[in-house]
Amino acid sequence: MSQDALQTNAVESTPDEDVMVSVRDLRTYYEDGGIFGGTPVKAVDGVSFDIKRGETLGLVGESGCGKTTLGRTLLQLESATGGEIRFDDVDITELSGSDLKEWRRNAQMVFQDPDSSLNDRMTIGEIVREPLDVHDWKTPRERRQRVKELLDTVGLQREHYYRYPHQFSGGQRQRIGIARTLTLEPDFIVLDEPVSALDVSVQAEVINLLEELQDEFDLTYLFIAHDLSVVRHICDRVAVMYLGNIMEIGPTEELFADPANPYTQSLLSAIPEPDPTAEKERITLQGTPPSPRYPPAGCPFSTRCPARIRPPEYQDLDKELWTKLDTLREVLRERERAERSITDRIRELLGKESQIGTIDEVYDELFGEYSVPSDVQSILEEAAEHARQDREGEALEVLRAEFGSICEGVDRNRDEADDAEPVQPEYHVVSSSDRRSLCHRHESEYRDPGQVLDDRHR
Numbered sequence: 039m040s041q042d043a044l045q046t047n048a049v050e051s052t053p054d055e056d057v058m059v060s061v062r063d064l065r066t067y068y069e070d071g072g073i074f075g076g077t078p079v080k081a082v083d084g085v086s087f088d089i090k091r092g093e094t095l096g097l098v099g100e101s102g103c104g105k106t107t108l109g110r111t112l113l114q115l116e117s118a119t120g121g122e123i124r125f126d127d128v129d130i131t132e133l134s135g136s137d138l139k140e141w142r143r144n145a146q147m148v149f150q151d152p153d154s155s156l157n158d159r160m161t162i163g164e165i166v167r168e169p170l171d172v173h174d175w176k177t178p179r180e181r182r183q184r185v186k187e188l189l190d191t192v193g194l195q196r197e198h199y200y201r202y203p204h205q206f207s208g209g210q211r212q213r214i215g216i217a218r219t220l221t222l223e224p225d226f227i228v229l230d231e232p233v234s235a236l237d238v239s240v241q242a243e244v245i246n247l248l249e250e251l252q253d254e255f256d257l258t259y260l261f262i263a264h265d266l267s268v269v270r271h272i273c274d275r276v277a278v279m280y281l282g283n284i285m286e287i288g289p290t291e292e293l294f295a296d297p298a299n300p301y302t303q304s305l306l307s308a309i310p311e312p313d314p315t316a317e318k319e320r321i322t323l324q325g326t327p328p329s330p331r332y333p334p335a336g337c338p339f340s341t342r343c344p345a346r347i348r349p350p351e352y353q354d355l356d357k358e359l360w361t362k363l364d365t366l367r368e369v370l371r372e373r374e375r376a377e378r379s380i381t382d383r384i385r386e387l388l389g390k391e392s393q394i395g396t397i398d399e400v401y402d403e404l405f406g407e408y409s410v411p412s413d414v415q416s417i418l419e420e421a422a423e424h425a426r427q428d429r430e431g432e433a434l435e436v437l438r439a440e441f442g443s444i445c446e447g448v449d450r451n452r453d454e455a456d457d458a459e460p461v462q463p464e465y466h467v468v469s470s471s472d473r474r475s476l477c478h479r480h481e482s483e484y485r486d487p488g489q490v491l492d493d494r495h496r
């Protein structure tokens with residue numbers, strides 16, 4: 039591992055013989071292919087973690103946070119833009135040609151949707167046998183024999199060899215997909231939402247099968263899922279992703295029982311409490327996740343964080359006004375990223391009012407009947423001036439410089455040069471089991487995120 043990787047995003051740094059997969063500062067960007075280069079989508083934006091041999095690491099987070107891209111990059115189905123992926127000490131991002139093909143035998147993927155991942159024109163036998171054919175494994179007779187054994191292993195029958203996918207139920211089809219991934223005896227499998235498309239009644243059967251197979255064949259899993267209760271059941275450790283970053287990673291039970299990161303706390307607060315009298319209020323997140331093409335400066339969660347640190351001079355600002363300022367910034371971000379339609383642009387050119395609504399209407403709605411202190415008012419005026427000229431980015435910069443904190447990358451202890459790099463959050467060890475969380479709140483001069491959220495939401 040390079041020293042650089044350690045410093046930029048060290049999630050886990052202790053060398054461990056049990057480590058099978060070691061990921062350091064991994065980035066996967068999708069370029070948009072435009073002739074001018076364009077701004078890439080930062081689907082995975084600098085993650086570091088280890089997966090131990092035989093364990094199941096869960097990967098959770100809202101839609102679009104980069105889970106599938108990360109899983110696909112680990113298998114080299116997407117190329118990494120930067121960083122390292124070591125499997126048993128071989129950096130697989132450097133492999134190509136026959137070395138990559140040979141390595142691929144060790145690592146497979148089970149997909150969410152068994153309907154679209156199975157070719158309806160092939161028999162079950164052909165589908166499961168295909169990886170053996172590609173790798174020219176032994177004789178055709180031995181291949182047939184191996185496939186029949188695998189059908190047995192995943193709870194199907196040998197006679198199913200000559201049938202077609204449409205003759206099977208969703209759960210059976212997922213078993214076929216799983217049999218196919220096992221053909222080349224892999225060590226590592228990425229399970230991408232393997233039960234989300236199945237009826238609840240068959241989800242448990244497939245989960246049980248995956249657990250049995252793990253024991254029988256010493257498999258190591260990366261388990262990608264939306265359903266947090268399934269993750270809690272099956273995973274040894276969990277990584278919580280947001281906007282291409284891992285916000286928290288640690289042992290499952292501990293992370294569910296006592297989440298440290300404000301994002302994990304928000305995500306888990308959406309799970310219904312088994313005890314309806316429990317006094318836990320749901321944390322409702324403001325706005326939508328930012329575009330991974332334009333992640334915010336500083337902490338990736340800063341635009342929505344319910345525990346965001348305020349600058350000292352605004353510590354006592356009225357909560358309602360603070361929320362309105364947050365809403366204004368969210369509106370400006372939306373306007374900044376709104377792809378204005380051609381008609382909109384023509385209307386503007388012709389001097390007609392834009393459909394997005396003028397910034398003055400927004401201001402009126404938010405602050406019209408509110409008595410804003412004069413120091414805040416003058417900043418709002420300055421921002422409005424930019425926004426009226428469609429310079430939302432500059433308006434946002436004015437607001438960030440004044441109301442932003444370390445969470446948004448603003449370091450108030452240094453003279454902010456125009457080109458100063460925003461301050462990035464670092465990982466903090468938050469438990470004796472080496473659980474880590476990416477949040478400035480864990481620094482000693484701030485109140486812990488849990489305390490802040492307790493005050494505000496419980």
Ligand SMILES: Nc1ncnc2c1ncn2[C@@H]1O[C@H](COP(=O)(O)OP(=O)(O)OP(=O)(O)O)[C@@H](O)[C@H]1O
Pocket residue numbers: 068079080081099100101102103104105106107108330
């Ligand atoms: N081939 C691609 N080209 C460009 N952008 C992509 C591509 N694949 C994914 N993305 C973008 O990368 C980001 C991460 O997507 P990804 O599918 O990895 O997220 P996810 O967490 O797996 O989402 P979901 O839970 O909905 O499957 C998204 O903004 C997505 O739109």
